[in-house]
Amino acid sequence: MGRDSAAQIDDRVLTPEPQRFEGARDAFGALARVLGSASVLVRAYRGGVPPARREAVMVAVSRSNACRGCSNVHHRWALRAGVSAEDLRSIGLGDLAALDVATRSAVVYATDRAARRFRSAADPQLTANARSRLGEAQLEQVDAVAGLIAFANLTMNTVTGALRTSRPQPRPTSAHPSFAKVWRILSSKAMSHEARRELLAGLEGTVVELGAGDGLNFRHYPSTVNRVVAIEPEPQLRSLAQQAARGLPVPTTVVDGAAEAIPGADDSYDAAVICLVLCTVPDQAQALAEIKRVLRPGGELRFYEHVAAGDRRRPIQRWLDTSGIWPRLGAGCHLSRDTLRAIRGAGFIIEEYCELESGLGRLSLPHIAGVARLPLSTP
Known part of the structure; x- marks a missing residue:
C-alpha cells in the first residue's frame, strides 16, 4: 500500500520522556474534558469505532505520552482485538504505512491531538484527511478515545513519577583517566570494525547504547x-564519543549516565546495544533490569561481551577478579562472569549468539556476540 500524507507519526510526538500533568488545574481540566465526552465514548465503545482501530489509537497515544503501564495493557488488548504484532511494531516505530488508511488517519490525528494536550485543534490537513476517511461521527469518537487514554497516561505517569522520588539517586559516575588513555589505543583491537558492523546490522528505530566508550560503534x-542515545560515564571517553557523534547520518546524542540507572522513561527504546559493558558494571542484574525497563515489548538487545573461559584459564580469571587486581586495572572489569546466563535470567530470549576468541594474541579472551529480545508482552 502506498504512503500518503499521514503515513508517519510526526517525530515531535515520539518522545522518550513521560508526559505528566503540569499541576492540579491541568489534571482537573483533562478530567472535565473526559467527563464531557462521556456520551461520545459510549458510542465509540458500542461499535462506533472498530475495536482494532480503537486499540491502535490507544497504543499510539500511550507511546507518544511514554506511559509504560498503559502501553503494556493496550498492547495486549490490541492483539486480542485483531491488531497484528507487525502492525503494533509499525506503530511503535512511528511508521504507519502498513495500516489500513482509515486506522492510519485515526492514529495520526489522535497523536497530533495528544501532542497538543487537547488545548488546540489538530493540524488542519490531518483533520481533513481523518474526516474524509472516518466521517464526522467516527472522528468525534476517535477524538474522545484519544482524550480518555491521554488522561489515563498522564495520570499514571504523574503518580508513578511522584512515587519514584523516594528511590535512591543514581550513584555518581567515576573517572578512570589512566584506563581512558589506554582504551583509546586498545578499543579498535578489542572489537574490530567488522565485528561492530555485523553486530549492529538490521537495527531499527530508536537505540540506546550503554558504555559507548570513545564512540567507535557510531x-x-x-x-x-x-x-541513537549513547551513555558513557567516563568523562574523557565521553568527550571522545561526543566528537565521534558529530556529523553522522544517524543522529547521535552522547550523555553521562550509568547502566544501573539509565536516563530515560520506561519503554523508550526499540533496541539496546552493549559492547564490553556487562563485564564492568558493579551489578549485572540491576543493569539488565534497567535495560529491560527502557526497552519496549519485543525490544532487542545486541551484545558483545567477554565471558568466563571454560578451560584452564578460568581459575586464573577468578583469582584476578577476587584479588582485585584486574578490576583495578580495567576500571571495574571482571573476567569470570557468566554473562549469557545473566541475560537469560533477566527475562530476555536469546535469539542467536556465537562464541569467539578475541584480543591480543595469547592474551585473547572468550567472547559472546548475539541478539536477545524481550517478549512482546509479559504475563
Missing part, C-alpha cells in the same frame, strides 16, 4: 536507525 549504525 559510524556503523544502519540508516534504519532513527536516533
